[in-house]
Amino acid sequence: MKDHHHTADGARVLADLNALRALGAYKTGVHKPTFSEPHLQSLQWLLRKLPEAGLSGEIDGIGNVFGTSAKAGRKLLAGSHLESQNFAGWLDGPLGVIYALEAARVINPDPDIKGAVEVASWCDEEGHFGHFLGSRSYVGDVTEQEIDLARDRTSSRPMREALEAAGLTNRPRRAADHGRHIGYLEAHIEQGRTLEDASLSIGVVTSIVGIWQYRITFIGEQNHAGTTRMNDRKDAGLAAARLCVAIDDYFPSACGPRTVWTTGRITLDPGAPSIIPGRAELLFQIRDDNTRIVEHLEALLHELAIEAGAATDCGIEVARIRTGKPAVMDEKFQRAIEEAALTFAEGKSIRMPSGAGHDAQVLATVMPAGMLFVPSIDGISHHWNENTDDADIVRGAKVFVEACRRLLSN
Amino acid sequence: MKDHHHTADGARVLADLNALRALGAYKTGVHKPTFSEPHLQSLQWLLRKLPEAGLSGEIDGIGNVFGTSAKAGRKLLAGSHLESQNFAGWLDGPLGVIYALEAARVINPDPDIKGAVEVASWCDEEGHFGHFLGSRSYVGDVTEQEIDLARDRTSSRPMREALEAAGLTNRPRRAADHGRHIGYLEAHIEQGRTLEDASLSIGVVTSIVGIWQYRITFIGEQNHAGTTRMNDRKDAGLAAARLCVAIDDYFPSACGPRTVWTTGRITLDPGAPSIIPGRAELLFQIRDDNTRIVEHLEALLHELAIEAGAATDCGIEVARIRTGKPAVMDEKFQRAIEEAALTFAEGKSIRMPSGAGHDAQVLATVMPAGMLFVPSIDGISHHWNENTDDADIVRGAKVFVEACRRLLSN
Numbered sequence: 001m002k003d004h005h006h007t008a009d010g011a012r013v014l015a016d017l018n019a020l021r022a023l024g025a026y027k028t029g030v031h032k033p034t035f036s037e038p039h040l041q042s043l044q045w046l047l048r049k050l051p052e053a054g055l056s057g058e059i060d061g062i063g064n065v066f067g068t069s070a071k072a073g074r075k076l077l078a079g080s081h082l083e084s085q086n087f088a089g090w091l092d093g094p095l096g097v098i099y100a101l102e103a104a105r106v107i108n109p110d111p112d113i114k115g116a117v118e119v120a121s122w123c124d125e126e127g128h129f130g131h132f133l134g135s136r137s138y139v140g141d142v143t144e145q146e147i148d149l150a151r152d153r154t155s156s157r158p159m160r161e162a163l164e165a166a167g168l169t170n171r172p173r174r175a176a177d178h179g180r181h182i183g184y185l186e187a188h189i190e191q192g193r194t195l196e197d198a199s200l201s202i203g204v205v206t207s208i209v210g211i212w213q214y215r216i217t218f219i220g221e222q223n224h225a226g227t228t229r230m231n232d233r234k235d236a237g238l239a240a241a242r243l244c245v246a247i248d249d250y251f252p253s254a255c256g257p258r259t260v261w262t263t264g265r266i267t268l269d270p271g272a273p274s275i276i277p278g279r280a281e282l283l284f285q286i287r288d289d290n291t292r293i294v295e296h297l298e299a300l301l302h303e304l305a306i307e308a309g310a311a312t313d314c315g316i317e318v319a320r321i322r323t324g325k326p327a328v329m330d331e332k333f334q335r336a337i338e339e340a341a342l343t344f345a346e347g348k349s350i351r352m353p354s355g356a357g358h359d360a361q362v363l364a365t366v367m368p369a370g371m372l373f374v375p376s377i378d379g380i381s382h383h384w385n386e387n388t389d390d391a392d393i394v395r396g397a398k399v400f401v402e403a404c405r406r407l408l409s410n
Numbered sequence: 411m412k413d414h415h416h417t418a419d420g421a422r423v424l425a426d427l428n429a430l431r432a433l434g435a436y437k438t439g440v441h442k443p444t445f446s447e448p449h450l451q452s453l454q455w456l457l458r459k460l461p462e463a464g465l466s467g468e469i470d471g472i473g474n475v476f477g478t479s480a481k482a483g484r485k486l487l488a489g490s491h492l493e494s495q496n497f498a499g500w501l502d503g504p505l506g507v508i509y510a511l512e513a514a515r516v517i518n519p520d521p522d523i524k525g526a527v528e529v530a531s532w533c534d535e536e537g538h539f540g541h542f543l544g545s546r547s548y549v550g551d552v553t554e555q556e557i558d559l560a561r562d563r564t565s566s567r568p569m570r571e572a573l574e575a576a577g578l579t580n581r582p583r584r585a586a587d588h589g590r591h592i593g594y595l596e597a598h599i600e601q602g603r604t605l606e607d608a609s610l611s612i613g614v615v616t617s618i619v620g621i622w623q624y625r626i627t628f629i630g631e632q633n634h635a636g637t638t639r640m641n642d643r644k645d646a647g648l649a650a651a652r653l654c655v656a657i658d659d660y661f662p663s664a665c666g667p668r669t670v671w672t673t674g675r676i677t678l679d680p681g682a683p684s685i686i687p688g689r690a691e692l693l694f695q696i697r698d699d700n701t702r703i704v705e706h707l708e709a710l711l712h713e714l715a716i717e718a719g720a721a722t723d724c725g726i727e728v729a730r731i732r733t734g735k736p737a738v739m740d741e742k743f744q745r746a747i748e749e750a751a752l753t754f755a756e757g758k759s760i761r762m763p764s765g766a767g768h769d770a771q772v773l774a775t776v777m778p779a780g781m782l783f784v785p786s787i788d789g790i791s792h793h794w795n796e797n798t799d800d801a802d803i804v805r806g807a808k809v810f811v812e813a814c815r816r817l818l819s820n
Contacts, residue, residue, distance in 0.1 A: 085680075085685065086682070191638075192637035192639070209636065211684075213683060221790075222792065223792065224601045225672035225674060225792075226697045227765040227766045227789065228602065228765075229670065230662070230669075232789070235673075237674075238673070240676075241650070241676075242651075242658075248652075260636060260638070262683075263651075264647075264682050264686070264687065265678055265681040265682065266676045268676055270495070270497070272537075272563070272674050273537070273674040273693045273695055274674060274792070275672075276672055277673075285683055285684065354636075354637075355636040356636035381637065382634045382635075382682075382684070382685045383632045383688065
């Protein structure tokens with residue numbers, strides 16, 4: 001048994017990541033929305049690569065790609081996603097897929113390991129058409145009706161149309177084969193500064209926070225911006241602004257130590273310079289791994305929305321459109337990553353929660369799951385400036401492969 | 411001389427307005443953006459109607475329609491516009507065009523009046539592609555370059571493309587024929603509650619307020635909404651909200667008696683639920699007929715923007731993209747409308763400024779100009795609920811025709 005068989009080939013990992021970066025390249029990152037041409041090209045690229053790891057590739061009816069092994073013994077599922085946010089980074093997603101591919105390339109041909117790594121690329125983790133549609137489909141949590149209604153959040157293109165254009169209509173959606181896998185392992189960039197600030201190499205994820213999302217609508221009175229006196233106005237845009245400021249003023253004293261909240265979108269209707277907005281819509285989200293804290297914040301959100309509406313004479317609707325489910329990562333998986341980091345990252349690892357959502361939280365509902373993080377330069381993500389040192393990428397790959405080996409050998 | 415020759419035919423006016431309402435009908439109003447199919451149909455409708463008033467019709471290279479008279483004597487120019495705001499009312503624009511057409515139909519064939527009413531329909535008064543492009547073209551204030559750069563604010567369609575699709579490429583733009591007209595008269599719905607609240611029938615416009623418009627941009631740091639701690643954020647959307655609220659808090663004690671201000675649009679970039687906005691843009695406007703007050707408010711706006719940026723760690727750009735030019739209406743025109751209202755509206759008129767911008771303010775830069783208002787139900791405009799009682803429409807038409815007769819006879 002030669003030692004180099006059991007560890008990742010750093011140059012190969014970097015070459016693969018750069019090959020994927022070239023598909024849909026945008027500035028230093030990529031623009032690869034779900035079912036865009038470069039996303040579909042990336043899925044095809046992966047299908048061509050899987051045989052290198054002794055895996056037979058298949059794309060299912062929702063755009064998930066699976067690499068299946070015929071090797072006897074335990075199977076570990078590993079992967080991430082290949083689409084990106086709009087005009088975003090090159091590693092968010094592909095890193096986890098290439099680590100999984102690399103682990104399969106190292107481990108599957110090795111007769112000394114009685115088991116195999118199987119690779120998954122989950123479709124639409126970035127939520128262009130929904131949230132976690134690919135992994136949720138796999139665990140049996142997506143109905144045909146949800147797909148019927150799903151539309152691209154940027155272009156409003158129906159998901160059915162995108163699936164048809166991708167040639168995926170009438171293809172079955174693959175469901176979890178219960179008992180086949182000992183669990184699921186996913187690697188990702190941290191997308192924060194915890195590792196970088198502490199000069200650490202590996203984050204061992206303990207839990208993934210839940211995401212609660214709200215659509216808050218203020219209904220005012222659309223009117224002429226020149227002839228409607230200030231006192232006669234019901235300005236829905238002003239109501240929205242008042243709510244954002246009130247949240248910023250009152251949430252900090254009510255939140256938990258790691259709670260975050262974001263107003264990602266404000267839409268004023270009709271949005272013309274000479275018209276008082278008659279309607280304003282906010283997309284607001286809260287993330288935490290503590291459901292009790294979020295329940296408390298949600299009550300506060302309702303209060304603040306009522307106050308903002310009252311101050312501007314506008315009606316209000318607060319709709320929770322997504323309910324968070326914090327996910328706990330499996331202790332055995334955490335230990336395997338930690339031990340792998342002792343060998344390949346000088347033990348420079350830390351246990352930490354994930355503030356970002358990941359497919360691992362969905363997989364965790366049907367099998368043990370684990371995640372590891374590598375550092376993000378400046379903590380930047382969901383932006384084309386997102387990056388990670390090559391040395392950190394290679395180190396992470398070696399830890400990942402070793403963690404897979406340990407999980408399959410235990 | 412039969413008396414009914416000298417007054418408007420109310421049924422004919424209402425029938426014409428309803429014919430235009432049927433083109434691009436939306437709920438109780440119309441959706442007739444500049445160069446949309448129903449807008450172009452409306453221009454063709456007008457071209458077919460002009461001969462009824464002894465006018466020869468012509469459409470020019472920017473989509474203005476003119477009805478020109480061969481009759482000897484003085485010429486009075488009258489009109490308004492035929493496009494609408496998106497999903498807006500049926501009278502904003504068409505009322506003034508049909509009043510002008512009706513005045514021409516009554517006056518031009520009358521041998522006892524030594525002069526004629528000529529009709530204009532100005533293109534894009536509602537500012538889909540710019541602001542007052544049609545009337546500004548007529549007074550010589552629009553360059554070819556401005557047209558090259560103009561795009562539909564909703565669809566981003568280039569104006570050149572829209573002109574070509576409308577068959578207007580290579581057609582000359584008609585310029586004001588200096589000395590031809592004794593002035594310009596325009597009628598419009600009030601778009602406010604002044605007349606309705608005081609049970610009056612006619613507003614005699616004294617001045618049209620200027621519109622100052624600003625593009626305010628906050629530059630923060632686009633980042634992941636889950637992994638970026640609250641203290642590490644530079645949220646450009648929050649900066650925008652803070653500015654809106656600060657304006658609402660501080661402008662009332664610094665403004666004039668009739669100042670109005672509006673944030674018509676807020677755009678967060680990239681506008682996704684899980685991304686902290688790295689950039690936020692506000693379209694903000696101030697209207698007043700007092701330039702000094704606006705200068706004071708503009709200085710305050712800069713201060714408040716700097717504070718909002720400082721509070722959120724965001725950069726700021728405040729760009730004035732439109733500079734208001736308040737316009738004074740001609741005293742002789744005001745008197746003619748007032749006297750006409752004595753005959754046809756029981757003297758129920760009031761002199762008042764216009765808070766809305768109108769083509770009359772552009773025409774006023776090259777000839778005497780006047781405007782009259784009819785009441786708006788509930789003051790609603792720029793919304794499909796916009797409406798005026800039929801009786802008020804007919805009364806306004808009679809006052810308008812009489813004012814034209816007086817101006818041509820003086």
